[in-house]
Amino acid sequence: MLIQSDSGDSFMSVQATSLMTAPVLEVFSSFQGEGLYAGSPQVFFRLAGCPLRCAWCDTPGSWELTEGATAKLRTASGLRQEQAQVSPAQAVEWIQEVDPSGRQTVSVTGGEPLMWTDFLLKLRPLLGRRRVHLETAGAHPESLLRVLDAFDHVSADLKLPEDMGAPSAVGFTEPEASPRTPDEWRAVRRAVLKSLSGRDACSKLVVAGGRDVSAYEQIFDDQQGCAPDLALFLQPATPIAGVSAPTLATMETLRASAESRGLRTSVLGQLHRAWKLP
Numbered sequence: 001m002l003i004q005s006d007s008g009d010s011f012m013s014v015q016a017t018s019l020m021t022a023p024v025l026e027v028f029s030s031f032q033g034e035g036l037y038a039g040s041p042q043v044f045f046r047l048a049g050c051p052l053r054c055a056w057c058d059t060p061g062s063w064e065l066t067e068g069a070t071a072k073l074r075t076a077s078g079l080r081q082e083q084a085q086v087s088p089a090q091a092v093e094w095i096q097e098v099d100p101s102g103r104q105t106v107s108v109t110g111g112e113p114l115m116w117t118d119f120l121l122k123l124r125p126l127l128g129r130r131r132v133h134l135e136t137a138g139a140h141p142e143s144l145l146r147v148l149d150a151f152d153h154v155s156a157d158l159k160l161p162e163d164m165g166a167p168s169a170v171g172f173t174e175p176e177a178s179p180r181t182p183d184e185w186r187a188v189r190r191a192v193l194k195s196l197s198g199r200d201a202c203s204k205l206v207v208a209g210g211r212d213v214s215a216y217e218q219i220f221d222d223q224q225g226c227a228p229d230l231a232l233f234l235q236p237a238t239p240i241a242g243v244s245a246p247t248l249a250t251m252e253t254l255r256a257s258a259e260s261r262g263l264r265t266s267v268l269g270q271l272h273r274a275w276k277l278p
Contacts, residue, residue, distance in 0.1 A: 020087060020118075020119075021085045021086055021087050021119065022047055022085070022086070022091075022116040022119035022120075023047060023048040023049055023065050023069060023071075023084045023085050023116075023172075024045070024046070024047060024048065024071040024084050024085075024086055024091065024094075025046040025047065025048040025059075025061070025062050025071060025072070025084070025110075025111060026044070026046045026071060026072040026073070026074070026278075027043065027044070027045050027046070027071065027072075027073050027074070027091075027094045027095060027098050028043070028044055028072075028073070028074035028098060028278050029041065029042070029043050029044070029074070029098050029099055029104060030042070030044060030278050031271070032107065032271075033270050033271035034135075034155070034204060034233070034235065034268065034270060034271070035135075035155040035202050035204055035233055035268075036153070036155065036201075036202040036231055036233075037105070037133070037153065038268060038271055039271065040105065041104050041105075042104055042105045042106065042107045042133070043095050043098050043099045043104045043105070043106045043107065044107050044109055044278070045091065045094075045095060045106055045107065045108050045109070046059070046062065046109050046110060046111060047062075047108065047109070047110045047111045047112075047113050047115070047116055048062050048064075048065055048069065048084065048110070048111045049062070049063075049064075049065050049110070049111050049112065049115045049116070049169075049171070049172045050062055050063050050110055050111045050112040050115070050137070051063075051112065051115070051167040051168060051169040051174050051178045052112065052137050052139060052159075052164065052167055052178060053164060053165030053166065053167065053168065054137075054159070054163055054164060054165075054206075055163045055164070055165065055208065055241070055243050056163065056206055056208050056237040056238070056240060056241075056243040057240075057241075058238060058240055058270075059110075059111070060241075062110055062111040063111070063168075063170065064170035064171050065170065065171025065172050066171055069084040069085075070082060070083060070084050071083070071084045071086070071094075073094055073097065073098065074098065074278065075097050075098050076100075082094075088119060088122040088123040088126055089126060091123055091126075092123070092126045092127060095127070095130075102128075102129075102130065103130075104130070105130065105131040105132070105133055105152075106127060106130050106131070106132045106133070107133045107134075107135060108120065108123075108132065108133065108134050108135065108151075109135040110135070110136075110137075112136065112137050112139070112140070113134060113135070113136060114136055114137075114140045114143035114144060114147070114175075114176075115143075115172060115174065115175065117143050117146045117147050117175065120134075120147045120150060121146075121147060121150060124147075124150040124151070131152045131153070132150070132151055132152055133151060133152060133153040133154070133155065134147070134151040134153070134154045134155070135155045136154065136155070136156050136157070137156075137157045137159065138156035138157045138158060138159065138188070138189065138192045138203075139157075139159065139178055139179055139185075139188055139192075140174075140175075140176045140178070140188070141188050141191035141192045141195060142176050143175055143176045144156075144192060144195060145195055148195060148199075152200060153200045153201060153202075154196055154199065154200075154201040154202075155201070155202050155203075155204055156192050156193075156196060156201065156202075156203055156204070157203070157204050157205070157206065158189060158193075158203050158204065158205045158219050158222075158223070158232075159185060159189070160205075160206075160208075160211065160215060160216065160219065161181075161182040161185045162211065162215060163206070163208060163211075164185070166180065167179075167180060186218065186222065189219070189222050190222050190225075190226050193222060193223055193226035193227040193230070194226045194227065196227055196230060197226065197227035197228075197229055197230065198229060201230055202230055202231040202232070202233060203223060203227070203230050203231070203232050203233070204232075204233045204235055205219060205232065205233070205234050205235065206235045206236075206237050207234055207235065207236055207237060207246045207250065207251065207254060208237040208243050208244065208245075208246065209237065209243070209244030209245050209246045209247070209250075210244060211246070211250075213250060213253050213254055213257070216254055216257070217257065220257060220258050220261050220263065221261070223258075223261075223263055224261040224262065224263060228261075228262055228263065229264075230263075230264075231264045231265075231266065232258055232263050232264065232265045232266070233265075233266050233267075233268050234251060234254055234255060234258070234265060234266070234267045234268070235267075235268060235269060235270065236251060236267070236269050238269070238270050251267050255267055
């Protein structure tokens with residue numbers, strides 16, 4: 001689809017180009033602050049566009065797509081902005097510019113990267129021998145299965161339905177409907193966990209303040225039944241937008257509850273926030 005500008009120039013809409021490009025929010029190098037590879041240097045390749053509305057989301061600027069959006073690149077030469085909608089080949093050039101050594105793992109994050117599966121499948125072979133990790137909200141199991149073999153590691157969220165607002169895809173079309181009800185959330189959670197069992201993967205459960213610990217029991221049951229081998233990270237929510245952090249007693253109770261099911265459980269806050277890193 002071509003959109004006509006006031007000057008008479010035409011350009012392709014985000015929707016029309018979605019199969020060959022994806023919207024990039026930022027590319028930078030930093031230390032991983034979450035999950036199984038916390039502390040390791042990585043290139044973060046953040047895609048824009050997410051239909052989910054997590055109460056404790058720390059990147060709400062990644063939710064919506066707008067025409068004319070720009071991507072931020074943090075390189076050794078400094079910060080610059082480029083047109084956000086790019087091809088896989090251009091994305092690889094940016095990643096190489098951020099890490100010329102070619103040694104750092106690339107962490108594909110968002111937003112929700114699974115909105116752009118065609119792009120991801122074209123991107124992966126262009127990255128050569130680099131390890132490539134996927135960070136996903138764990139809400140789109142069919143899309144995950146489509147790209148799963150392209151990634152060396154997957155970190156998937158386990159969402160508490162009470163923390164989720166109504167899904168809203170702004171500026172793009174979801175390739176797979178997002179869950180809305182508690183039953184739908186449980187179904188996608190179990191499907192994602194089953195697909196990750198036996199792989200280099202981990203699950204992450206963000207814990208906000210003010211929640212009853214019993215609300216998390218079903219999530220622990222699902223991981224025990226579907227992927228008992230996965231490392232589970234309980235992540236205290238970073239206070240944001242009215243969401244408070246949980247108490248130490250809450251985290252201790254949840255850890256004990258998960259471990260009583262035989263789950264390999266760790267409590268780990270957002271290290272990059274503590275270190276004031278991007």
